[in-house]
Amino acid sequence: MRVFDLILKVFHSRTKQGKPGGVPETSELAPSLEGGASHWGHAWRRFKRSRVAWVGGVTTALFYIVCFFFAEFFALYPVDYLHRDYIAAPPQVPRFAFRDEEGRFRPHLFVYGLTMTPPP
Numbered sequence: 001m002r003v004f005d006l007i008l009k010v011f012h013s014r015t016k017q018g019k020p021g022g023v024p025e026t027s028e029l030a031p032s033l034e035g036g037a038s039h040w041g042h043a044w045r046r047f048k049r050s051r052v053a054w055v056g057g058v059t060t061a062l063f064y065i066v067c068f069f070f071a072e073f074f075a076l077y078p079v080d081y082l083h084r085d086y087i088a089a090p091p092q093v094p095r096f097a098f099r100d101e102e103g104r105f106r107p108h109l110f111v112y113g114l115t116m117t118p119p120p
Contacts, residue, residue, distance in 0.1 A: 089114060 047053045072079070083089075092111040100106045 085116075086114065 047057075094109045094111055096107065097110055098105060098107050100108065
């Protein structure tokens with residue numbers, strides 16, 4: 001409700017531009033929190049108290065650390081590897097299948113094969 005009051009105050013001050021004292025002060029437009037704390041400080045205190053936020057923050061930090069330090073280990077090919085035979089081929093979207101060619105249950109990713117035909 002407080003934000004709505006500030007919006008109304010700004011709106012009314014813009015309509016009364018000819019009247020003296022109609023423009024609100026900066027402290028009225030951007031009030032500080034109790035005790036002089038900043039909004040970032042308030043958000044940080046709430047983050048420190050939330051267990052879900054800590055689990056999410058640690059998980060995100062671990063993902064970034066693993067991806068930054070071990071990206072070459074998880075990559076399928078080296079960074080400078082280039083398939084010269086398929087230079088003009090479009091990117092392929094991997095598909096998920098539950099059965100293999102023999103009909104056994106085996107969830108796996110696959111892509112459709114490419115056929116090379118000369119241009120007409």
